[in-house]
Amino acid sequence: MLLRELLARPELGLRLLHAPEASLDRPVRWVYTTDLLDPARYLSGGELVISGMVWRNGPGDAECFVAAIAAAGAAALAAGDAVFHGVPDDVVDACRRHGVPLLAVPEEVSFSAVTEYVVGSLTAARGDRLALSLGRQRQLLSAVAGGLGLDELAVQVATATGLTCRVLSATGRALAGPPMAQLDEAVTTYLTAPRLPAVSAGPHSLFAVGPASESRLTGWFVVVEGAFPDWHSEIADAVGELVALTALDRARRGEGLRVARDIADDAVALIAEGAGSQPETTVRLRQAGIDPATPLTVAVAGFPDRPDLAETARSVLVDAVSHVGPPAVGLHDGMAVALLAGDPAALHPALARLEPGLGRDRLTVGVSRPALPDALSGALQEARHARDLAATRPGRLHVVAAAEVTSHVALLAAVPDRLRRAFAARILDPVLAYDARTNAGLLETLEAFLDCSGSWSRAAERLHLHVNTVRYRIGRVEELTGRDLGRFTDRVDVFLALRSL
Template identity: 75%
Template sequence: MLLRELVGHPALGLRLLHGDDAALDRPVRWIYTTDLIDPARYLSGGELVISGLMWRRGPADSERFVAVLAASGTAALAAGTAVFGTIPDDLVDACRRHDVPLVEVPEETSFSAVTELVVGALSAARGDRLAHTVGRQRRLLSAVAGGMGLDELVAQVSASTGLVCRVLSATGRGIVPGPRALSDPELDRIAATFLTAVRLPAVVGGGAHSVFPVGPASEQRSTSWFVAVEGAFPTWDAEATEAVDELVAIAALDRARRGEGLRVARDIADDAVALIADGAGNRPETATRLRQAGLDPTAPLTVAVAGFVDRPDRLEIARAMLVDAASHGTSGAPAVGVRDGLAVALLPGDADALRVALTRLEPGLGPERLTVGVSRPSEPGALAGALQEARHARDQAEHRPGALHVVTGADVTSHVALLATVPDQVRRAFATRVLDPVLAYDARNDAGLLETLEAFLDCSGSWSRAAERLHLHVNTVRYRIGRVEELTGRDLGVFADRVDVFLALRSR
């Protein structure tokens, strides 16, 4: 109901004392009668406040009362004349100062008559709106049942409300990207608002967009979807708000449906990652799993590993983040499995889009630290080396400060980068030729030669430090290293031979 309709009702005899045409077009959301001088706690905005002015003892009271109404977003003040015989000038002046429309209620008009008229009009309007809403809900549900896609439903709601709607993920991925692509700065602002807002829905700074969560409030925002709508939602009418709320509910259903498919894909990805980690990247069963995961088994792939520092319980959250981020720039979902407490993604091409997408999650991480390592693109036969390169890159990321770091293979300048370029079969053959005699001796005698060799090299060839690490006498370490030299035919006092053995250990 508009204030104009109330003031113009002939049976009430109301008179507008302050307010212009724009004020008369203010909507009245509800009605509230009070004689409290500070009714702020009972006002939420849009009310017609009716008062008999029993609270007024002087001009200062008028100023205080009207200031409270203005701060609460009141639609108008309807003041009765029964107490003073007229409306005090100081009340009129206060309404002018605070731009609160003021309506005079004559003594012969009861407050109950005004209340009955407003409540009746609002109830009728709400009934009409409810019928319209139910009809719209039925049409949307029928469309969903008929197989209409989420993108078509978003377009339908956008057309009916005049508001451009999009469905996005926490990394800014366009589930339904809308009629135009958003720029990276726009996506950064929108995603940051969704991830950090104290309460949702929320308005993005500047009022260009509003964000609505898809799913329950208790869900992890960094792995969720949201609906982004152009414009500030507090300025929308009730019908537009209800339509967007319905779209949010339908998007949640669509997300749940897609989640069922992702659960099947997880098992396939876990198998593919396990085969690659075991050095079987060029075997037929690995190619089959990659193909089932939607990847080309003959094309180069990039490996990315991610995990939260000191939070193994967050593994599935890390996997979900990697699935979302790795889906940028690809036509289908990437293969993301888990291995040794880390999420592992296999994706085609380079990882530039992955880095940008993951960085967008940083505002929502809080005190937690997410570290990510990314390999360079590798042929299927060298994917085990690429996995090692990605893990080494993540190890480097752990030593950097901040909530999120992505380190790529190009940032790694050690033997790991070199070994990652060597096909898995070649690396393992080299390791076998050098170390098999040592492994066989250990298997027969449980002599601990391999453990001693690793400690000796990690301690840069120091007998005493290796003995201290292994809790052995230094002569025992000397004896075991001597046996290793006999079995491998290499002198670990010679730098070139020591490098051979070190690389063999890292190639296993």
């Protein structure tokens, strides 16, 4: 109920002595009667505080009492006339200073009468809201049982609340609702908020779907326009029902995914054995919703430092692959292996959204080039090599494509660190030592020269040097390393040494 409604009851005879602008529209959550000088510890906000002011022994007491209830978020103060035959001016002044609405309770009106009216009104209103909520729940459950989809469910709740509702996965996959401009920010807030629900920019309120014990990396969440602390209880109830029904829908889909995972496990095992073109593999791929006649890309994912998170890696990859097509994802040798027919380019941005939620864990992913069924075994090996390369890089998340596996990066990654450093030192230590003594900039010039394919003029332009300076420095590098950078083989040695530093 509102303060305005309380003042409008003639049988209570309440007089308004002070009311800040718009304060009469404040909701009253409960009522609390006290004569303590500092009752703040008994208030949780939104109460109508009723007091006979027995605590008042001097003018300073009013300041103490009113400041305490204001800090606790009281909706208003109802002060009785009986003790002082009116409300003292110092109490009125304190209420003005702290912005607390002040009502006077006539001597002939008991505090119990005010309390009974407020409690009765609030109880009746809560009963009405409960009946409305139960009716809405029955309506929504009946609609879901009748085949209402998650997208239609979100539309129904959005229509009832006037707020746009969405359901998203941890990689930002839209499960229900319209596209979201602030998608990345919402996902980051979901993954990193200390507790949920939380509010992201927009503002948007985020609610976890499912048990709190589940890893957020594999979870779903509901996004609703507005900040949930500002909502009326009816809106909060409707959103809560959407979250609960979304959890039911997710559980229902989970049953189907469990069957699909067994099929994917069989298909991946057959491909690993080199039977990608065998009839049994073809059948398994079709059962997983994939056309075996089209070229397929293989993606391999895992947590290199956490073999116990293999199922988490599978769930993450299922979510990411779903941005592209049917999620045929199995487990093989402790890694999640996905087979997809669509463009794998969408995997990288989807997986990148998870990085803020990885904490200390590292997720590495390797992606093959498209291959026909008879070459899928090789594609799997290619994806594994790409993931091995990803595992050598620092950072929490790396997705490496097959194109990088055929480059010098893959070659160097396969060489033990000790040998790679020894190779670099044997060739470049004289250059590094010379730079350390003279600050001549030989290493920087060498890198620019090789990056410009041995062009003197382009290297000079990049370094903002005269071309003769570049020629002199490269000549000095050749003297120190014993390599002729005009020869292709020597240039390759120096290039690989630079990349091995």
